[in-house]
Amino acid sequence: MKVVALALLAAAVAATAAEIAPEDRRSGYEFATPETRAMQDDDNANPGILGVLQGEALWTTKVGAADRSCADCHGDAHSSMKGVAARYPAFDPAFGRPVDLEQRINQCRIQHQGADPLAWESADLLALTAFVAHQSRRLPIRVRRNAELRPFFDQGGELFHRREGQLNLSCSQCHDDNWGKRLAGTVIPQGHPTGYPVYRLEWQSLGSLQRRLRNCMIGVRAEPFEYGAPEAVALELYLMGRASGMLLETPAVRP
Amino acid sequence: MDAGPQSASPTRRLILLAAAGFGLTSFAAPAAATSAAMEEAIRALLGEAAVNRGKVRLELPPIVENGNTVPLTVSVESPMTEADHVASIHIFNQKNPQPYVAAFHLGPRAGKAVVSTRIRLADSQQMVAIARLGDGSFWSDSADVIVTLAACAEG
Amino acid sequence: MARVLINLPARAKRGEVIEVKTLIAHPMETGYRVGPTGAAIPRDIINRFVCTYNGAEVFRAELFPAIAANPFIAFFTVATESGEIAFSWTDDHGETQTEVRQITVE
Numbered sequence: 435m436k437v438v439a440l441a442l443l444a445a446a447v448a449a450t451a452a453e454i455a456p457e458d459r460r461s462g463y464e465f466a467t468p469e470t471r472a473m474q475d476d477d478n479a480n481p482g483i484l485g486v487l488q489g490e491a492l493w494t495t496k497v498g499a500a501d502r503s504c505a506d507c508h509g510d511a512h513s514s515m516k517g518v519a520a521r522y523p524a525f526d527p528a529f530g531r532p533v534d535l536e537q538r539i540n541q542c543r544i545q546h547q548g549a550d551p552l553a554w555e556s557a558d559l560l561a562l563t564a565f566v567a568h569q570s571r572r573l574p575i576r577v578r579r580n581a582e583l584r585p586f587f588d589q590g591g592e593l594f595h596r597r598e599g600q601l602n603l604s605c606s607q608c609h610d611d612n613w614g615k616r617l618a619g620t621v622i623p624q625g626h627p628t629g630y631p632v633y634r635l636e637w638q639s640l641g642s643l644q645r646r647l648r649n650c651m652i653g654v655r656a657e658p659f660e661y662g663a664p665e666a667v668a669l670e671l672y673l674m675g676r677a678s679g680m681l682l683e684t685p686a687v688r689p
Numbered sequence: 690m691d692a693g694p695q696s697a698s699p700t701r702r703l704i705l706l707a708a709a710g711f712g713l714t715s716f717a718a719p720a721a722a723t724s725a726a727m728e729e730a731i732r733a734l735l736g737e738a739a740v741n742r743g744k745v746r747l748e749l750p751p752i753v754e755n756g757n758t759v760p761l762t763v764s765v766e767s768p769m770t771e772a773d774h775v776a777s778i779h780i781f782n783q784k785n786p787q788p789y790v791a792a793f794h795l796g797p798r799a800g801k802a803v804v805s806t807r808i809r810l811a812d813s814q815q816m817v818a819i820a821r822l823g824d825g826s827f828w829s830d831s832a833d834v835i836v837t838l839a840a841c842a843e844g
Numbered sequence: 845m846a847r848v849l850i851n852l853p854a855r856a857k858r859g860e861v862i863e864v865k866t867l868i869a870h871p872m873e874t875g876y877r878v879g880p881t882g883a884a885i886p887r888d889i890i891n892r893f894v895c896t897y898n899g900a901e902v903f904r905a906e907l908f909p910a911i912a913a914n915p916f917i918a919f920f921t922v923a924t925e926s927g928e929i930a931f932s933w934t935d936d937h938g939e940t941q942t943e944v945r946q947i948t949v950e
Contacts, residue, residue, distance in 0.1 A: 466754065467750060467752075467753075467754050468750075469750045469753075469759075469760045470754060472760070473758075473760070476865075478849055478851035478865045478867070479849075479865055479867060479916055479918075481758075481867065481869075481913075481914040481916070483849060483867075484847040484848075484849060484867065484868075484869040484914060485847075487847050487849070488847050488869075618837070618838045619754075619837025619838050620754060620837065620838075635754070635755035635757045635758045636755055636757060638757050638758065638871070638912070638913035638914070639871075639913070689754035689755040757912060757913070758912040758913070759912070782910055785909075785910050786874075786876050786909075787908065787909070787910070789908040789910070790908055790910040790911065791905055791906060791907050791908060791910070791911060792905065792906040793903070793904070793905050793919070794901075794903065794904040794905070794906075795903060795919075796902070797922075798897070798900070798902040798921060798922050798924070799902065799903060799919065799920055799921055799922070800861030800862075800920045800921055800922040801861050801920040803919070803920055804905075804917070804918065804919045805916070805917070805918040805919075806905075806911060806912075806915070806916055806917050806918070807911070807912040807915070807916045808910050808911055808912055809874070809909070809910050809911070809912050810910075
């Protein structure tokens with residue numbers, strides 16, 4: 435039933451996609467039901483906050499050959515991490531390309547703590563990422579748009595507008611052209627990464643933006659990007675740029 | 690998967706309820722047929738006692754975005770005194786693999802007979818809440834929930 | 845030790861009815877999900893939640909697999925006296941986690 439619906443949608447949409455006007459941009463929060471929104475709004479009832487608390491404990495835990503905690507270098511996260519998540523993905527000169535927050539955390543672990551990187555979607559990586567991103571809650575998204583990031587923005591934009599998968603749909607066709615309409619009972623949001631890591635009811639846990647993007651790609655029957663692939667990060671960068679100025683909500687609750 | 694509740698003819702509903710041992714006047718006919726497992730579980734709670742309609746309010750969103758986490762609030766009108774209080778509230782569902790959801794035990798020290806939690810629903814179905822008062826009487830409410838499918842799921 | 849969020853007022857007036865909100869991290873594995881090999885993932889849930897007030901039980905819940913992951917339970921209790929309000933969650937293995945909060949009642 436779901437496949438038929440998507441196929442009909444694929445057949446019905448126009449070939450060219452129009453971007454959402456800045457004043458028309460809305461967070462996924464506004465497309466969720468009142469009950470889902472209530473779950474997000476109450477810090478005493480938001481299941482994502484459990485991950486943030488876990489991250490807070492990890493922040494002061496010494497790890498690795500260097501026997502160092504995040505706090506040993508970064509001090510109190512409430513001040514040192516404020517605004518950080520709002521400007522990620524950020525350019526990493528050592529790699530010559532952007533990295534996202536999860537990759538940045540793992541880089542710190544390897545280089546400064548002498549510890550093994552945390553696995554993608556592991557509880558600890560999600561918790562640390564959620565804790566760091568939470569320090570930017572209610573701050574506007576502001577990824578840098580400079581010369582060195584330009585080619586990666588462009589790559590992300592190309593990926594966003596490219597048709598893919600057996601259903602031959604692009605991100606743009608749903609999230610630029612058909613947001614607000616229903617797909618299999620759910621309202622299609624605009625696809626802004628305003629609340630990651632997000633507590634997705636479908637997952638019954640926190641999850642990263644890359645996991646959500648993989649879900650979308652599987653949804654159109656495309657081969658999803660590997661976790662940490664440069665294309666995945668380029669797409670994340672494009673999405674954050676597209677959401678520039680919108681406020682972060684981490685940890686958001688979504689269906 | 691269907692999104693809407695199943696409907697049964699009124700005659701079949703009434704026969705099912707009569708067979709389950711409910712007084713027809715005391716248990717209002719639900720919008721969908723109650724399943725055998727739920728009826729049996731409710732009968733195990735009630736024993737020979739009748740269940741009255743009223744006092745209990747079972748609140749669930751009528752349409753649910755995702756069946757994995759559905760907020761539920763059950764409240765029972767009661768002064769919650771030693772003489773007149775809610776002893777327990779039992780929640781049942783119709784179409785999950787098993788009929789029990791939760792049993793809450795209160796008493797006069799609760800102050801208010803209001804409990805909230807989050808539940809999982811496998812499909813659109815009926816929910817039933819039954820409160821047992823300190824005097825041994827049973828009161829109930831029911832609610833119908835429509836569960837929609839998530840688009841772009843993982844599997 | 846699972847992460848826990850407990851919200852209740854630190855102070856209350858004698859006789860005041862206070863709201864308590866609790867949230868604990870737990871997957872609440874239903875026992876009905878099928879794993880990658882095709883075998884059912886065994887049930888593993890928190891099946892019991894008890895709240896005591898200076899030792900006396902004031903609220904108890906029996907939970908079944910239909911309770912969502914990261915169980916959230918909110919209820920009310922009368923602020924009778926100053927002291928300790930304790931919360932215990934017991935899982936299918938019989939293991940119990942207890943958290944304690946202080947309350948001052950004027």
